[in-house]
Amino acid sequence: MNYFDKDLASLHDDLVNKKMSVRELTQETFANVKATDAKIGAFLTLNEDAALKQADAIDADGVAADNPLAGIAIGVKDNIVTKGLKTTASSKILANFTPVYDATVVEKLTAAKTITIGKTNMDEFAMGGSTETSAFQTTKNAWDQTKVPGGSSGGSAAAVASGQVPVAFGSDTGGSIRQPASFNGIVGMKPTYGRVSRWGLIAFGSSLDQIGPITRTIKDNATVLSAIAGHDKHDLTSSDKAVPDFAAGLNEGTSVKGMRIGLPKEFLAEGVDDDVRKAILAAADTYRQLGATVDEVSLPHNQYGVAAYYIIASSEASSNLQRFDGIRYGYRAQDVKNLEDVYVKSRSEGFGDEVKRRIMLGTFSLSAGFYDAYFLKAAKVRTVILNDFKAVLKDHDFIMGPVAPTPAFGLGDELMDPITMYMNDVLTIPVNLAGLPGLAVPAGFSNNLPVGMQLIGRPFDEGTLYKAGYAFEQNTDFHSRLPKLGGQN
Template sequence: MTYLNQDLADLHQALSDKKMSATELTQDTLANIKKMDSEVDAFLTLNEEAALAQAKQLDDQGIDKDNPLAGIPVAIKDNIMTNGLRTTAASRMLENFTPIYSATVVNKLANLDAITIGKTNMDEFAMGGSTETSAFKTTKNAWDHTKVPGGSSGGSAAAVASGEVLAALGSDTGGSIRQPAAFNGVVGMKPTYGRVSRWGLIAFGSSLDQIGVLTRGVKDNATYLSAISGHDIHDMTSSTNDVPNFAAGLDESASVKGMKIGLPKEFLGDGVAEDVKQAILNAAETYRQLGATVEEVSLPHNEFGVAAYYIISSSEASSNLQRFDGIRYGFRADDVKTLDDVYVKTRTQGFGDEVKRRIMLGTFSLSAGFYDAYFKKAAQVRTLMIQDFKAILKDYDMILGPVAPTTAYDLGSEVSDPMTMYMNDILTVPVNLVGLPGMSVPAGFSQGLPVGMQLIGRPFDEGTLYKAAYTFEQNTDFHLKTPKVGGQN
């Protein structure tokens, strides 16, 4: 079973009409993952026994014709808790950790009879942009196995792009859904901060993290986001806003006529590859031809976004990761004689270099004598960026730009150069700093590798982004192209 030429509607119809059983679909999905994943390395853990048991139960009771997710396998990023299924955050620190509860998003999907098929690889504790900081394996780009899949949700993106699953959950702290979606030519949505509960997500930066969805098509993405959104009593930062059916009416009402779209000049400046820039300008022209107004705008504080982001996110990470100390759960170092030995050796051996780097940066930024110069200053920059976006979105329906400055780069080429790696986030981190919804949509190719277009919207206005993305998708053919088996294009 390959999902490269399938969508949610077709599969749901086949299951409802009993042309296919949930058991058959699950068995075929597992078989395809086992076949493909030796090349892609997208999965860390498969949920084989429980998934087949759930599929059989669904077949016995019958598929609900009004529930489009019933019986459809979905993958879960490995920093999202799954009761009884190993959850590692791709870290040695949690190598053998099995949660005793599931995240709210996992429970929501389970309540809709979606089948958790397995856990996907990621950068350790979601810290990285290439899925190369995982303690266990290196995921490959679905289009070219010599290239990175992006990160930190690289496993989720590669699994969807290679046809292993129809959809996967990811998390986005500074672009970790949108950038791998762009690198793999799939749709990735990072919703408004608070739209989706973070309860059960292993925290990286608590004021930045959001769970979102990666799919091949826009409409499927909209359906999954509606399913996982909503207020949660376990997460007081989750919003009480009503959750619309984002997919409803897309076929009939998708249009950008009369929309005003801002194109920040800073998003097309130095450092953005010419082929990426041209793809975005072509997308802007497509929107103009479809009836939208696209005008140049400015985000004057965008250049400070990466610096502010890495100070704020690392500071929050240094606090969140204090809990991994070798005492309560997870990895504990051997050959320890004192309590200090437990702390130091456990964290030295249990964390990878990138996680240690960010803990140290965050601890320094919060320390006495440096707080005002670093963390406070970063928070002030964040406020200025919020004001910049608010000013533009007062007059424009959305903002358009590239997701990343380049297409996917070679494996091993940047993982040892933190500053270069961090600068790859310059176009995505502002969205997390200001808490807005942002999504990546396939918008072109460069030398056989996908280029992603980023759409940024007003708070809790994911519906407008989906409408604009679906309109673009229906008037282009980028989403129809699929990677060759073997990954060389």
């Protein structure tokens, strides 16, 4: 079983009509993962015994016709805690950590009777844009195994793009769902900040992090977001806004007619690959043909997003990662003489270079004498960027543009150049700073590598993004093209 020619609706029909059992589907899923993952490296930990027991329990109860997720195999990014299933955040410091509780998102998925296949690889503590900072393995792009899958949710994106699972979950702090979805030619949603609970997500930047789904199609993505969204008493930043059925109304008649779309000139400026620019301009023409108006707009302070983000995110990371001290859980250094040795050696040996770099940058930015010059100024820039978005979205239904300036780059090409790596997120970071929803949609190809389009909406208006993405999907064939992995066309 690979999932190239299946969506959630067809899988659900097969299970309801007993064309296959949940156990059979789960067994075939594991068989495919084991057959393909040596080339991809998407999964860190498999959950086979528990998954098969769960499948048997669902088969015994029967798959309800009104539960579209029952029996569906999913992958979970390894910074989302899972009770009894190892969760490492791809870091040596948590190499043997087994949580004692489930994240709220996992609780919701368990209630929906999904099957957790395993935990997916990622950049260490979600810090990276290529899934190369993982302490354990390197994940490859589903389309070309010499290219990166993007990051930090590269394992989740590669698992979906290679047909291993139909749904996987990632976290997005500065583009970590959208960029790997773009690099792998699939759909990724970064919801509005507060739409999905962060309880049980190992924190990187608490004012930026959001959990979201990665799927092959828009409708699947919308179905899953409705299942995981909503207020959570454990997360005071989660919103109590009603969660709509995002997939309802997504059909052949879905239209963008009469919508106004903003296309920022900054999103197509110098530094954006020619093929990426052509794909986005062609997508704009598609929307015009479907009856929408596409205007050139400006987000003048977008250029300051990367600098502001790396100060804010690193400052929050330096605070959040204090809990990894070698005392309460996780890796503890040996050959220590005193308490300070425990702290220093455990962190020095347990954290990778990129994590250390961001802790040091964040600690410096928050230090006495530099707080006003760096952190406070970055916070002010964040507000200015939000105001730019508000001004455009006041008169437009959503904003469109590329997800990343280039298609996937080669493994090892940028790992030793952190500044270049950081600049890959220049188009996604402002969305997190503003707390807005962002949807990555397949929109073209460059030298046989996927190019992704980003749709950015008003707060809690994911529904409009799904409608616009679905209309584009129904009038193009980019989502239906498949990687050559395993002999597909």
